[in-house]
Amino acid sequence: MPRRLVTPLLLLVAGLASAAEDGKLLYEQNCKACHLPDQMIVGPSLIEITKLYARRPKDFLAWAKQPQRKRTGVIEMPSMAHLGDAALLAIRDHMAQASKGLKEQKPNPADPFLRPARRPEVRRIFLPDAGPAAIAVALPGDLAYAFDAGECRVRSVWRGGFLDDWAYYKGNGKARVVLAGKVIWRTGPEASPPPVKFLGYAVDAAGLPTFEYVRDGATFRETVTADGNRLVRRFAVETTGPVELRLDPATTASAGLRVGDVLRLTPAEAKAFTLTVRLP
Amino acid sequence: MILFALTLFAATPAAPAADAWTDAFPLAAVASPAGVDDQVGGMAFLPDGRLAVAFHRGEVFLRSPAGDWKQFAEGLHEPLGLLPDGDGALLVMQRPELTRLEDVDGDGRADRYRTVWDGFGMTGNYHEFAFGPARGPDGALYVALNLASSGDGIFPEIRGAWSPIGRASREQMVSGKGFASKLAGRMYSRVPYRGCVMRLPDGGRGPAELFATGFRSPDGLGFDAQGRLLVNDNQGDWRGSSPLHVVTRGSFNGHPASLVWRPGWDRGDPLDLPVAELEAMRSQPAGIFVHGELSNSPTQPAVFPAAWGTLAGQVVFGEMNAARLVRFVGEDVGGVHQGAMIPFLDTKALRNGNHRLAFAPDGALWVGKTHLSWAGHNGLVRIEAPKSLPPLIETVRLKATGFEVRFTRPVDKATLVPALRRFRYKYHVAYGSPKVDEEKLSAAWSLSADGQALTLPLPEIREGFVHEINLKGARSVDGRELLGPVAYYQVIKTK
Numbered sequence: 001m002p003r004r005l006v007t008p009l010l011l012l013v014a015g016l017a018s019a020a021e022d023g024k025l026l027y028e029q030n031c032k033a034c035h036l037p038d039q040m041i042v043g044p045s046l047i048e049i050t051k052l053y054a055r056r057p058k059d060f061l062a063w064a065k066q067p068q069r070k071r072t073g074v075i076e077m078p079s080m081a082h083l084g085d086a087a088l089l090a091i092r093d094h095m096a097q098a099s100k101g102l103k104e105q106k107p108n109p110a111d112p113f114l115r116p117a118r119r120p121e122v123r124r125i126f127l128p129d130a131g132p133a134a135i136a137v138a139l140p141g142d143l144a145y146a147f148d149a150g151e152c153r154v155r156s157v158w159r160g161g162f163l164d165d166w167a168y169y170k171g172n173g174k175a176r177v178v179l180a181g182k183v184i185w186r187t188g189p190e191a192s193p194p195p196v197k198f199l200g201y202a203v204d205a206a207g208l209p210t211f212e213y214v215r216d217g218a219t220f221r222e223t224v225t226a227d228g229n230r231l232v233r234r235f236a237v238e239t240t241g242p243v244e245l246r247l248d249p250a251t252t253a254s255a256g257l258r259v260g261d262v263l264r265l266t267p268a269e270a271k272a273f274t275l276t277v278r279l280p
Numbered sequence: 281m282i283l284f285a286l287t288l289f290a291a292t293p294a295a296p297a298a299d300a301w302t303d304a305f306p307l308a309a310v311a312s313p314a315g316v317d318d319q320v321g322g323m324a325f326l327p328d329g330r331l332a333v334a335f336h337r338g339e340v341f342l343r344s345p346a347g348d349w350k351q352f353a354e355g356l357h358e359p360l361g362l363l364p365d366g367d368g369a370l371l372v373m374q375r376p377e378l379t380r381l382e383d384v385d386g387d388g389r390a391d392r393y394r395t396v397w398d399g400f401g402m403t404g405n406y407h408e409f410a411f412g413p414a415r416g417p418d419g420a421l422y423v424a425l426n427l428a429s430s431g432d433g434i435f436p437e438i439r440g441a442w443s444p445i446g447r448a449s450r451e452q453m454v455s456g457k458g459f460a461s462k463l464a465g466r467m468y469s470r471v472p473y474r475g476c477v478m479r480l481p482d483g484g485r486g487p488a489e490l491f492a493t494g495f496r497s498p499d500g501l502g503f504d505a506q507g508r509l510l511v512n513d514n515q516g517d518w519r520g521s522s523p524l525h526v527v528t529r530g531s532f533n534g535h536p537a538s539l540v541w542r543p544g545w546d547r548g549d550p551l552d553l554p555v556a557e558l559e560a561m562r563s564q565p566a567g568i569f570v571h572g573e574l575s576n577s578p579t580q581p582a583v584f585p586a587a588w589g590t591l592a593g594q595v596v597f598g599e600m601n602a603a604r605l606v607r608f609v610g611e612d613v614g615g616v617h618q619g620a621m622i623p624f625l626d627t628k629a630l631r632n633g634n635h636r637l638a639f640a641p642d643g644a645l646w647v648g649k650t651h652l653s654w655a656g657h658n659g660l661v662r663i664e665a666p667k668s669l670p671p672l673i674e675t676v677r678l679k680a681t682g683f684e685v686r687f688t689r690p691v692d693k694a695t696l697v698p699a700l701r702r703f704r705y706k707y708h709v710a711y712g713s714p715k716v717d718e719e720k721l722s723a724a725w726s727l728s729a730d731g732q733a734l735t736l737p738l739p740e741i742r743e744g745f746v747h748e749i750n751l752k753g754a755r756s757v758d759g760r761e762l763l764g765p766v767a768y769y770q771v772i773k774t775k
Binding site for chain 2: 029033034042069075076078079081082083112113115121122123124125126130131132133135149150169170171172173174189198199200201202203204205
């Protein structure tokens with residue numbers, strides 16, 4: 001072989017090898033956290049990406065520089081425009097290489113941190129049928145309820161499991177939690193909500209919360225327990241004036257005067273009273 | 281021949297050579313509590329040496345110096361900041377509020393979750409994170425609120441007053457993505473104080489006040505050794521590359537969405553204002569985390585303690601997307617604070633996801649990791665304070681005639697090949713920015729007799745530009761690699 005032929009060939013091979021190495025390194029540095037060869041994690045697998053863009057390098061570049069929203073239940077891919085076309089094409093080549101001959105694996109659907117609810121247990125998270133400052137409480141037995149810290153009210157009660165929150169965590173808060181039970185009581189947003197201020201909660205040795213809030217100038221302490229098919233809401237209210245509460249037909253009061261759906265309590269009555277919600 | 285060449289190249293080791301970073305700063309993973317999704321949202325040392333950590337799914341644990349974990353609290357909603365508050369109490373910033381966790385009965389577990397401040401709005405949009413608190417030298421607490429993202433709409437029920445300012449109606453925003461992404465502005469602020477830094481006087485007991493506007497996703501606030509409030513932000517709309525801001529009262533820090541919360545705002549939708557007007561209003565970043573090269577997602581600042589030698593008093597930031605940290609070396613020039621960003625612990629061994637930083641009483645730097653389903657990692661890493669500093673860029677100072685770089689060790693002149701350039705980023709609504717007005721520079725440089733001061737005279741230094749000083753390949757006189765050999769100095773003022 002004449003000598004002058006060898007050198008350019010060697011150079012070419014060297015060039016290819018280093019481009020491949022660059023592609024691998026660039027992929028590891030910039031894409032691997034979200035794209036695995038054979039499995040959807042945060043983003044689609046390299047198998048899927050290669051299938052989509054096998055013959056469309058330009059479209060690949062367009063996506064990488066300005067990712068779109070395509071799939072549901074996934075986060076947005078950040079733009080990779082800063083890497084430049086040459087680096088992105090090297091990554092594309094590496095993606096094709098690295099997925100060659102592999103078979104797509106099922107994404108891991110299970111929550112690796114799944115555990116049964118402790119009962120009682122308090123968890124703040126995005127819930128259905130409540131404002132965004134929601135608190136879920138699992139009670140001993142099979143009941144759970146949602147307390148809305150924005151409105152300072154119990155919003156819903158469900159029976160069965162507690163929360164199915166894997167979609168929430170996978171989607172980084174985009175998906176609301178699914179209640180792992182059947183909703184058996186709920187109340188909609190208030191038409192003309194009084195001024196409220198959430199003060200927080202105390203938990204007893206078992207973990208049962210007592211919520212504290214100011215509603216219309218009166219300071220409420222509310223502890224909710226389950227009693228068979230009843231939800232028992234125990235109140236201790238400090239107030240100088242009368243307290244008015246709107247009750248639904250399933251709720252009865254241990255004290256005060258009820259006219260229609262409005263319960264009126266004197267300051268003395270408000271000191272200690274119970275609302276009992278009959279549940280199906 | 282060709283086959284042989286191929287084999288040769290394939291066999292070339294891809295692994296980096298012996299890692300000088302970890303030789304100088306030994307680091308090791310720390311075991312997390314069992315069964316916990318160990319993404320770290322908040323982390324701080326208590327005066328008694330225990331480490332308090334708030335995790336992604338709402339647990340707070342305390343770790344004894346001997347390494348035992350004990351659960352302190354649970355059930356918090358995406359905690360992203362934690363600060364000891366005396367008497368064994370912890371302040372935690374979670375999505376809906378700043379909470380004080382108190383152990384009233386002294387059994388080692390919080391039994392009181394006291395709401396310190398929840399006077400800000402929430403739309404339910406997933407991107408409305410809440411960061412902080414940082415305690416100022418004035419005794420006040422400072423927190424920062426993320427904007428909502430057009431990646432999604434809002435809940436039918438919200439907390440806080442709805443701002444009518446914006447192109448999409450509330451109904452349209454509830455109906456979801458389509459409208460949000462087209463009309464909302466990429467990141468938006470439709471409920472109170474989203475995109476603002478808030479001040480809570482008297483350790484959170486006083487009434488909250490709006491301190492500064494103009495943020496997008498400020499996942500990292502803290503005070504430097506001189507009591508300046510440092511807040512960084514993440515590259516995106518109006519953020520050509522992630523900036524570091526020294527935040528002062530009333531300042532507007534660049535992202536327009538939160539301007540609507542300025543007292544007396546009567547200019548309508550800030551997105552409709554001419555960019556030139558916004559440019560004139562905004563305070564300039566003190567430093568730039570150069571996207572791609574340095575940091576794509578900077579996080580919490582921390583101040584090096586005495587155990588770190590001449591780095592003491594300097595600031596170090598976490599970085600989510602790359603396996604490194606970033607140092608900031610600032611100085612006052614012409615009445616403003618500005619300075620250089622320098623890569624630190626730039627080693628694969630660190631891994632990415634570097635979210636929360638805390639220095640232990642013994643000087644070790646602890647890094648808590650997260651990913652939140654983006655790029656990142658999980659768990660905790662401990663980095664020992666160095667016995668002696670390796671060759672590093674110690675400081676970069678702007679002089680009347682150019683830059684002066686100081687080293688921690690004498691540098692071998694024969695290994696110095698300074699490569700200089702400057703560039704800047706566009707200030708615009710689009711997501712990120714390419715480097716623009718890029719220019720290579722050359723300097724007739726000189727090294728001091730002791731080998732520790734490099735002078736780089738430049739005929740012209742330009743305000744608003746990042747000046748890159750790249751010393752790749754430099755070695756100390758004893759033959760060691762200069763670690764983190766690049767500095768990116770953001771010039772606001774030349775004198």
